[in-house]
Amino acid sequence: MIVRKTILGAALTAGLSATVAHAGGELYPVVQAPEVDMGTIAAAQGWYIRGDLGYSASISGGDGNYTYVDTFTGGQSRESFDDSRFSKPFSYGFGMGYQFNNFLRADLTTDFFNSSFDAESGIDQPCRPGGNAGTGCNFTHDSGFDAISILANGYVDLGTYAGFTPYIGAGIGATNVQWDDLTTRATCVDGVGTCGSTAQGTTKNPGEESWRFTYALMAGASYDLTNRVKLDVGYRYSDIDGGKMFGYNQLEKSLGASGTKASDDGFQRHEIRAGIRVTTW
Numbered sequence: 439m440i441v442r443k444t445i446l447g448a449a450l451t452a453g454l455s456a457t458v459a460h461a462g463g464e465l466y467p468v469v470q471a472p473e474v475d476m477g478t479i480a481a482a483q484g485w486y487i488r489g490d491l492g493y494s495a496s497i498s499g500g501d502g503n504y505t506y507v508d509t510f511t512g513g514q515s516r517e518s519f520d521d522s523r524f525s526k527p528f529s530y531g532f533g534m535g536y537q538f539n540n541f542l543r544a545d546l547t548t549d550f551f552n553s554s555f556d557a558e559s560g561i562d563q564p565c566r567p568g569g570n571a572g573t574g575c576n577f578t579h580d581s582g583f584d585a586i587s588i589l590a591n592g593y594v595d596l597g598t599y600a601g602f603t604p605y606i607g608a609g610i611g612a613t614n615v616q617w618d619d620l621t622t623r624a625t626c627v628d629g630v631g632t633c634g635s636t637a638q639g640t641t642k643n644p645g646e647e648s649w650r651f652t653y654a655l656m657a658g659a660s661y662d663l664t665n666r667v668k669l670d671v672g673y674r675y676s677d678i679d680g681g682k683m684f685g686y687n688q689l690e691k692s693l694g695a696s697g698t699k700a701s702d703d704g705f706q707r708h709e710i711r712a713g714i715r716v717t718t719w
């Protein structure tokens with residue numbers, strides 16, 4: 439008897455609840471749980487590849503010094519490159535990285551760039567050979583370099599707003615700098631004595647290669663072109679350590695010179711960069 443009453447009471451309660459919910463609708467509103475977009479979560483993680491173009495709006499540093507060898511006496515003196523000038527070259531590169539979550543990612547990048555170089559210097563000695571006593575000698579120097587920079591980078595994405603994701607980042611690595619041969623033109627300058635001829639000849643010195651420690655700081659923003667393709671525009675400051683520039687030519691070596699003739703004190707590059715990042719899987 440008790441069992442039948444219990445079953446009957448449960449049935450009546452269920453029937454009344456269904457009737458009220460069907461009749462009124464507002465007493466027991468149905469609350470639906472929000473759907474989880476698994477596609478968005480997946481897009482925030484995974485491997486990506488990237489390609490970038492850059493323009494060096496400014497290159498500072500690079501000032502160096504060299505050893506002048508007097509080919510008449512064999513004497514040596516340390517001189518400085520004055521008024522060094524570099525072209526502002528374009529760069530291009532590629533890389534591969536991993537997006538850990540909505541906020542953290544890292545990649546390994548390789549960039550290629552080059553630059554022309556020209557500078558001036560002078561000594562209070564006659565140009566060799568053929569300079570008249572009591573005159574000085576001015577030099578103009580022309581060269582250039584090719585470079586490959588390899589960096590491991592980390593980034594913090596600062597949230598996405600209407601498809602835009604601002605970020606900051608830093609990188610560390612090394613740059614291989616290969617200098618071209620140096621062409622030096624000598625010009626006689628009047629002093630106590632008078633130059634018989636202004637032009638005093640041209641010499642060449644072989645370029646040197648070296649790997650340099652490099653670090654970089656980045657800031658910019660990406661824009662979602664699709665859920666897998668992002669446009670990336672930003673600024674990068676990179677600091678490349680100094681290293682070897684040029685070696686001695688055969689005449690200088692015959693006079694006892696050895697080692698590295700010229701060294702630079704490194705470069706600081708300010709770049710504007712644009713590229714594409716594509717999530718692969």
